[in-house]
Amino acid sequence: MTTTSHTVAGISEDAVRAALARVEDPEIHRPITELGMVKSVSIAEDGTVAVAVYLTVAGCPMRDTITQRVRSAVTEVPGVRAVEVELDVMSDEQRAELRRSLRGDAKEPTIPFADPGSLTRVYCVASGKGGVGKSSVTVNLAASMAARGLSVGVLDADIYGHSVPRMLGTSDRPTKVDDMIMPPQAHGVKVISIGMFTQGNAAVTWRGPMLHRALQQFLSDVFWGDLDVLLLDLPPGTGDVAISCAQLIPNAEILVVTTPQQAAAEVAERAGSIALQTHQRLVGVVENMSWLQMPDGGRMEVFGAGGGQAVSESLSTALGASVPLLGQVPLDPRLRESGDGGTPLVLSAPDTAAAQALAGVAQRLSTRSRGLAGMSLNISPVRKK
Numbered sequence: 001m002t003t004t005s006h007t008v009a010g011i012s013e014d015a016v017r018a019a020l021a022r023v024e025d026p027e028i029h030r031p032i033t034e035l036g037m038v039k040s041v042s043i044a045e046d047g048t049v050a051v052a053v054y055l056t057v058a059g060c061p062m063r064d065t066i067t068q069r070v071r072s073a074v075t076e077v078p079g080v081r082a083v084e085v086e087l088d089v090m091s092d093e094q095r096a097e098l099r100r101s102l103r104g105d106a107k108e109p110t111i112p113f114a115d116p117g118s119l120t121r122v123y124c125v126a127s128g129k130g131g132v133g134k135s136s137v138t139v140n141l142a143a144s145m146a147a148r149g150l151s152v153g154v155l156d157a158d159i160y161g162h163s164v165p166r167m168l169g170t171s172d173r174p175t176k177v178d179d180m181i182m183p184p185q186a187h188g189v190k191v192i193s194i195g196m197f198t199q200g201n202a203a204v205t206w207r208g209p210m211l212h213r214a215l216q217q218f219l220s221d222v223f224w225g226d227l228d229v230l231l232l233d234l235p236p237g238t239g240d241v242a243i244s245c246a247q248l249i250p251n252a253e254i255l256v257v258t259t260p261q262q263a264a265a266e267v268a269e270r271a272g273s274i275a276l277q278t279h280q281r282l283v284g285v286v287e288n289m290s291w292l293q294m295p296d297g298g299r300m301e302v303f304g305a306g307g308g309q310a311v312s313e314s315l316s317t318a319l320g321a322s323v324p325l326l327g328q329v330p331l332d333p334r335l336r337e338s339g340d341g342g343t344p345l346v347l348s349a350p351d352t353a354a355a356q357a358l359a360g361v362a363q364r365l366s367t368r369s370r371g372l373a374g375m376s377l378n379i380s381p382v383r384k385k
Contacts, residue, residue, distance in 0.1 A: 008043040011079040016041050016049055019073040026062045027175065027182040028102070029225055032070075035098060039088055047081030049074050054090045056098065056177045061184075063087060092178075099178040102223060109179070109220035113230060113249050120227045122252040123283060123365065124245050126274075128267030130161070130236040133288040134257045136339050137329070137358065138233040139167040139189075143344035144362035146188035150228040153183065155218050156193030157245065158235040159211055165193050169342020172196075174222075181222045187347060192222050212244040219248055229366070246278035253283040255326075255365075258311050260290055265307035272315045272323070282319060284326040285312045286361055292331045293353060302331060327361040330354050 006013040020041075021033045032038055032053065039052035051070055055063055071083045090098065103109070113122050125141075127134040138154060146152045156164035165171065165186075172184035173196055183190040194214060224230065232252070235241050245252055254275055258268035268285075275282045287308025291299040308325050315323040329335075332354040338345040345355045346362075 006043070009045050009047045009079060011043050011047065011049065011077060013041055013043060015077050016043070016051070016074055016080075019077050020051065020070065023066075023069045023073045025056075026065045026069075027056075027185075028223065032066070035101070036094065037090075039086075047079055048084060049077070049080050049082070050084040050086065052086040052088060054088050054094065056090055056095060056182075057175055058089045061172055061175060095178040099180050103180065111216070111219045111248055112224070113219065114251070116251070118251070120230055121365070122230045122232070122249055123255050124157075124232045124234050124242070124252050124280075125255045125257060126234045126242065126272070127236050127257045128270050129264060132257050132259050132264060132268075133329075133335070134236070135163050135167060135233050136335055137257050137286055137288060137361075138231050139164060139339070140335075140344045140346045140355070140358040141362045141365065142189045142229075142231050143168075143187045144346040144359045145229055145366055147347065148362070148366060150366060151226060152188070153190040153192075153224050153227045153230045155215075155222075155230065155232045156191070156195065157215055157218075157232045157241050159194050159214060159241065161235060162193045162195040163339075164191055164233055165195050166342060167339040167344070177223075179221065181217075183222050183224065186342075187344065190224060190227075192218050211240045212247075215241060215244050216248055242274055243278075246274070246280055250278070250280065253281045255283050256285045256311060256315070256323075257288055258285065258307050259288055259303045260301065260305050260307040261303040262307055262310070264303075265310045268307075268311050269314050269318075272311065273318060275315075275319065282315055282321075282323045283365065284324045285315070286326055287311075287328045289331045290328040326364055327357045329357045 020038055021031045023032050024030060025032055025035055037054045039054050042050045051074060053070060067085045070085050074080055074083045112118060113120050125134055125138045142152050142154045154164055156162045168186040168189060168191055170184050170186040174184060175182040183192045256268050256272040258265050272282055285308050289303050291301050294300055308328060312323055312325040330353045332352060334349055334352060335345045335354050338348045346359050349355055
């Protein structure tokens with residue numbers, strides 16, 4: 001069966017639709033033509049093209065972005081003098097079909113990162129105690145990886161002490177499409193946090209089972225898309241959330257954050273040693289607040305020295321495998337200021353020593369390419385006759 005292109009005023013409808021095929025939905029990152037979002041295209045004799053677009057939900061936070069992208073793409077079609085964009089909203093049936101096209105026909109949402117064939121690298125950023133800068137490390141690693149061109153997501157698993165949205169500078173709320181949750185994005189990073197579902201600065205007072213269910217929903221109900229890296233900002237310690245992560249995504253790797261202080265290092269060792277019980281891989285250790293650079297070029301070791309190396313050596317001995325010290329991040333007030341301001345230091349002041357140390361850790365965690373190495377391909381050798 002063939003179709004005939006409708007042409008008015010020298011403008012081909014096929015050309016317009018080809019231009020629209022280059023417009024990606026800013027949340028789903030797929031062409032709007034592929035997602036069934038183009039309702040209609042009409043061409044007037046004066047060269048005006050009217051495009052009607054379906055939004056996934058009423059009040060879509062990306063409506064202005066979609067409108068701008070559609071207008072920009074169609075304007076480039078030869079002969080087009082003006083572009084009019086009309087917005088409509090998908091019906092429940094259309095949203096259900098969109099969900100099926102993205103997630104399949106499974107009745108219950110699954111955790112894609114738990115699939116043995118998943119190519120997404122999952123890092124659980126852990127610490128033994130609070131106050132060591134674990135969240136600051138997480139958001140800076142995420143921003144640095146995204147700046148390198150990777151597709152990155154951050155799950156704020158610190159339900160009681162969530163802080164990732166502020167540190168990434170977003171106050172946007174997630175969009176719900178059928179039973180999928182579309183995560184907001186900031187600095188090229190997809191992010192989800194319980195703070196996006198609470199009113200104001202309300203406290204979350206949940207017990208273990210509810211924490212497990214929240215984490216499960218964030219991993220399965222959120223449409224993360226095809227991520228290269230997912231970072232989970234865990235709460236301090238080895239409690240419910242750390243155990244749930246091991247159960248829900250057993251192939252996740254643990255990244256331990258500590259300070260040079262020996263007391264903090266001892267507690268960090270406990271956070272890392274959970275890998276012995278959960279059989280997860282420890283990818284390495286990051287030492288934060290390592291020293292303060294003085295004006296004369298010297299270093300003031302405000303919190304002591306050697307904690308990160310001590311954790312690395314202790315965990316390597318306990319696990320019988322190398323757990324490297326991936327980096328030492330100097331103490332810099334701008335790291336705190338950038339977190340409060342919502343622009344990670346690796347973006348706001350990339351030439352600082354702290355930003356370069358964090359970027360170095362991100363680079364080391366990013367070097368293992370996605371691929372089929374180590375994966376079972378279910379291929380049986382056949383003997384030649």
